[in-house]
Amino acid sequence: MSTAVAHPNIALIKYWGKRDEDLILPCTGSLSLTLDVFPTTTTLTADADAAADAITFDGAVATGSAARRITAFLDLVRAQAGITARARVDTRNSVPTGAGLASSASGFAALAVAAADAYGLALDERDLSRLARRGSGSACRSVISGTAVWYAGTDDATSFAEPVAGPALGMVIAVVDAGTKAVSSREAMRRTRDTSPYADAWATATAADLDEMLAAFGRADVTAIGELTESNALRMHAAIMASRPPIRYLTPQSIALFDAAAALRADGLDAWATADAGPNVVLLCRDGDVAAVRDALRERTGLPADRLIAAHAGPGARLVPASDPAPAGVSA
Incomplete structure (x- = not known):
C-alpha cells in the first residue's frame, strides 16, 4: 500500500495543444505555480489476486472513460515494473473536478507517485514528472x-518539468x-x-x-511576470473561442x-488575472499581497469569502503515511 498527496498547479504560461496524443508531448513548453490548496490524496494497493483494477473517487466506484x-x-507503470498485479485505487479529491482548476494535474501526480512506489519503481523527480x-x-x-x-522536448525522455x-x-x-x-x-x-485559425499563432507566441x-x-x-501571465491566458482563450463550433469557457x-x-x-x-480551461479566474500577485488582494477583490466584486481562496506556493507530489489524516482542502 502506498499513499501520495499532490496539489494542483496554475499555469502562468499555458499548456494548450499536443503534438503527440499518445506520449502527451505538448506543442510548446509551459510554466506554472504548484499551490498549497486543494490536495488530492491517492492510496494504491497492488493486489495479485484481483482480476481487474478497482478504482474509487471519493467513495464512489469509477466507471467508463x-x-x-x-x-x-497503471498499465504503463506495470509494464515498466515488469509486474502484472492489478490495483485497488482510492482517491480523495478536494479540488472541483473538470472545472478548470487542474484536478487532473493533482490527480495524476498523486497517482504517479503512489503507483511508482507500490510497484517498486525507484524514480527520481524528473522520472516521476515524465x-x-x-x-x-x-x-x-x-x-x-x-x-x-x-519543457516541450522532442520525445518522451526530453519532455519533463x-x-x-x-x-x-x-x-x-x-x-x-x-x-x-x-x-x-x-x-x-x-x-x-x-479548427481554430489562431492555433499556429498561439503556439508560436507561447x-x-x-x-x-x-x-x-x-x-x-x-x-513582467504578471503582464505575461495575463496576456498569455487571454491569447489562449482567444484561440479556443475561434474554434468551430466555438468553445467559450469565460463567462x-x-x-x-x-x-x-x-x-x-x-x-x-x-x-494580474489568468484562467485555465474553465470559468474560474485566478489573480496572481506577490506572496505578501495575497490577503490584501483577496480582501480588495471581495470588496470590489461582492463574491463571498468562501469563493475567494488564498493560495501560496505549495509542495510537489510526495508519499505520506497511509495513517495520516487527509490534508485540509484550502488554506486560510
Missing part, C-alpha cells in the same frame, strides 16, 4: 514544488463555477488544433512568451474579474 484512463496509466505526464500533461508540473517549467527559481508569488482563486465544464480540455485542445517569462523569473521582475463574471484585476492595479495593488 475515467476508469479506463486510470487503468491505461511518468505523470503520461496520465495528464499538466500533472508533470504538480510533481514539482513551487514554480515549474515543463523541473523547478524554476524566482520571486515569491501567491494567488487568489475566484471560484465562478465549480461545476464540470461542458467541453473537456482534451476535446477542446483537439478542436482548437483542428514559445516566445515562455522565453520571456524565464528571463523575467531570472531577474525577479514580478511586473461574463470571468471577464469582470479580469477587469477587477486591472482596477486593483490602477489603485496601486498589483494583481
